[in-house]
Every structure is written in structure tokens, then in C-alpha cells.
Amino acid sequence: MADNASGEGLAQVAKRRVSAYNPTAFGLSLAGLLAQIAALVWTFLMLTFYANQGYYNWGFMGGMMGGYYGGMMGWYNSPGMMSGWVGGIWLLVASLIIVLGAIGVLKLRSSSRSTVTTGSILVLIVALIAYPTMWGFFAGSLLMAAGGIVGLATTSS
Numbered sequence: 001m002a003d004n005a006s007g008e009g010l011a012q013v014a015k016r017r018v019s020a021y022n023p024t025a026f027g028l029s030l031a032g033l034l035a036q037i038a039a040l041v042w043t044f045l046m047l048t049f050y051a052n053q054g055y056y057n058w059g060f061m062g063g064m065m066g067g068y069y070g071g072m073m074g075w076y077n078s079p080g081m082m083s084g085w086v087g088g089i090w091l092l093v094a095s096l097i098i099v100l101g102a103i104g105v106l107k108l109r110s111s112s113r114s115t116v117t118t119g120s121i122l123v124l125i126v127a128l129i130a131y132p133t134m135w136g137f138f139a140g141s142l143l144m145a146a147g148g149i150v151g152l153a154t155t156s157s
Contacts, residue, residue, distance in 0.1 A: 019111040022154040026108045029123045029147030033101045035140030036130060040094045047091070094133075101126040101144060108151055117155045124148030 104126060107119025127144035130136060136144070 020113040020116040020155055021109060021111050022116070022151055025116075025120065025147045025151035025154060026105065027147070028143050028150060029101075029105045029108055032123075032127065032136055032140040032143030032145075032147060033098065033105050035143065036094075036098055036101060036136035039136050039140060040091070040098060043094065044091060090133075094130075097126055097130050101130075104148075108147070113155045116151055120148045120151030120155065122148075123151065 100122060104119045104122030107115050107122065110116055110119070123144050127141045127148060131138065131141035131145070
């Protein structure tokens with residue numbers, strides 16, 4: 001027996017109205033993306049204002065990460081890993097990762113299962129690529145990975 005004027009049963013109406021949107025996946029991914037944006041801004045400020053300061057070249061973070069006796073970020077008066085053209089490339093790649101992450105996060109707001117699956121996969125790929133490079137202070141990558149996994153789990157059921 002039909003439950004509405006179009007002849008559809010209640011089960012078909014309920015199935016048609018189910019949305020693939022998962023606020024948990026979207027929230028986790030958005031929080032991770034915001035952490036990655038904060039890390040990009042922080043990195044830009046550090047490269048702009050603190051790289052190659054005077055004779056000692058405190059580099060990116062100072063202390064063991066840079067400074068007079070070297071470290072990862074600077075050695076004597078040479079540019080460190082995070083200054084000069086290498087730092088510019090790092091910022092360019094970080095910006096690209098953030099743009100791809102934003103596209104994935106926006107796709108998680110869709111009600112279409114295929115779009116949410118695509119967004120979840122994109123968010124997960126971005127999180128895995130960004131994780132070893134410290135974008136998002138690691139927490140951003142972990143949050144985005146969790147959001148991508150939750151989004152995939154939602155669309156697979």
C-alpha cells in the first residue's frame with residue numbers, strides 16, 4: 001500500500017531523504033584545515049621576520065633548530081632549510097595543500113554520497129601528504145585524517 005500520493009512506500013521515501021552529510025566528518029576536517037592555515041601563517045611570519053637575522057642566522061626557530069652552530073634550519077651564516085628559495089617552495093606547496101584540503105572539506109558538505117566519498121578521499125590524501133611536513137602542527141593533519149576516515153565510513157554504510 002502506498003503511503004503518499006506518488007505511490008511510494010514509506011521505506012522508499014526514507015531512503016530517498018537520507019543524506020550523506022556527516023557533521024562530525026565535516027567538523028574534524030574543518031578544524032584540521034584551520035590548524036593547517038594557522039601553521040602556514042605562522043611559517044610565513046617566521047620566514048618573513050626571523051630568518052637570517054644578523055650574523056648569527058637564527059633561522060626559522062632559533063636554538064637547536066638554527067643559530068650560530070647550525071642545526072636543521074641554519075648553519076653559521078648560510079641559509080637554513082626554511083629560508084630563501086626552499087622556504088618559498090615550502091610555502092607554495094603548503095598553500096597548494098590547503099587549497100586541495102579546502103576543496104575536500106567543502107565536498108564533505110554535500111548530500112550526495114559520491115561527492116562526500118570524493119571529498120573524504122581528497123581530505124585523507126591531503127592529510128597524509130601534509131603529515132610528515134608538519135603542516136597544521138601535526139594536529140591539523142591528524143584531525144583531517146580522522147575526518148576523512150569518518151566521511152568514508154559514513155558513505156560506505
